[in-house]
Amino acid sequence: MDKVALVTGAARGIGLATVKLFMEEGWRVVGVDRDAEALRDAAGEAGFTPIVADVSQPDAVARFMQEAAEQMGRIDALINNAGVADFGPIEETDFARWRRVMETNLDGVFLTSQAAIPHLKATKGAIVNIASISGLRASTLRVAYGTSKAAVIQLTLQQAAELGEYGIRANVVAPGPVRTKLAMAVHSPEIIAAYHDALPLNRYGTEREIAEAICFLASDRASFITGQCLAADGGFEGTGIGLPALRG
Ligand code: NAD
Numbered sequence: 001m002d003k004v005a006l007v008t009g010a011a012r013g014i015g016l017a018t019v020k021l022f023m024e025e026g027w028r029v030v031g032v033d034r035d036a037e038a039l040r041d042a043a044g045e046a047g048f049t050p051i052v053a054d055v056s057q058p059d060a061v062a063r064f065m066q067e068a069a070e071q072m073g074r075i076d077a078l079i080n081n082a083g084v085a086d087f088g089p090i091e092e093t094d095f096a097r098w099r100r101v102m103e104t105n106l107d108g109v110f111l112t113s114q115a116a117i118p119h120l121k122a123t124k125g126a127i128v129n130i131a132s133i134s135g136l137r138a139s140t141l142r143v144a145y146g147t148s149k150a151a152v153i154q155l156t157l158q159q160a161a162e163l164g165e166y167g168i169r170a171n172v173v174a175p176g177p178v179r180t181k182l183a184m185a186v187h188s189p190e191i192i193a194a195y196h197d198a199l200p201l202n203r204y205g206t207e208r209e210i211a212e213a214i215c216f217l218a219s220d221r222a223s224f225i226t227g228q229c230l231a232a233d234g235g236f237e238g239t240g241i242g243l244p245a246l247r248g
Pocket residue numbers: 008009010011012013014015032033034035038053054055056081082083084085103104108130131132133174175176177178179180181182183
């Protein structure tokens with residue numbers, strides 16, 4: 001197999017776990033991240049091709065996509081995983097804070113996917129976007145983050161609708177909570193306890209469990225699946241009020 005995956009946000013967390021799983025499955029991988037030092041360390045350890053770039057900057061996206069295609073010769077899967085989290089009340093979310101979240105979580109997915117289209121047309125490839133359970137169900141403090149992730153889910157449907165005729169599939173994974181640097185920066189002990197209560201599986205997921213869903217949707221095993229949102233979330237989306245009470 002000579003398939004190539006491009007993973008954004010590859011320096012750590014869910015992105016790095018996804019890179020490693022792709023490589024175990026025989027893919028070649030190019031990993032993009034704006035954290036140059038962390039990316040180089042991760043690439044040295046895992047053995048993928050690193051490109052330092054910021055997915056929210058149109059010029060940078062055009063450059064890294066061209067560089068990736070030239071270095072790897074083809075792109076079969078694009079994994080839009082780079083993301084930032086910033087939780088705060090609506091009244092304290094000023095426009096700069098709103099834009100900081102949107103420019104990576106939404107603009108980045110739009111720009112990177114658009115730039116990948118010619119390459120994915122050539123391979124009849126796949127896009128897997130990473131949203132969140134915060135894009136499926138609202139909660140407090142997530143006005144920017146949750147809205148950006150809900151938009152990514154709709155953007156995925158738009159991509160599936162328009163790109164299907166080229167043989168390009170587009171799906172989205174909505175992870176539940178995973179103990180990464182991103183999550184730990186915004187999850188207080190109270191939030192962690194509340195998630196445990198709200199999840200039928202009663203625990204956080206692992207990076208690897210999210211990577212499994214991503215790599216499946218990118219692979220030929222999902223060849224007739226497009227326009228779907230797969231919640232890898234310990235059952236969060238499927239349940240509502242009363243779970244902790246019933247458990248007790
Ligand atoms: P993380 O912070 O551990 O890793 C994110 C990586 O993305 C970092 O290496 C960071 O440098 C990179 N990045 C951020 N903005 C970038 C930009 N503009 N350009 C290039 N690189 C950029 O986070 P994670 O928890 O692994 O999150 C990965 C994805 O999963 C994100 O989209 C996040 O929203 C989503 N997610 C995470 C959780 C969770 O609980 N960890 C839950 C749901 C969804």
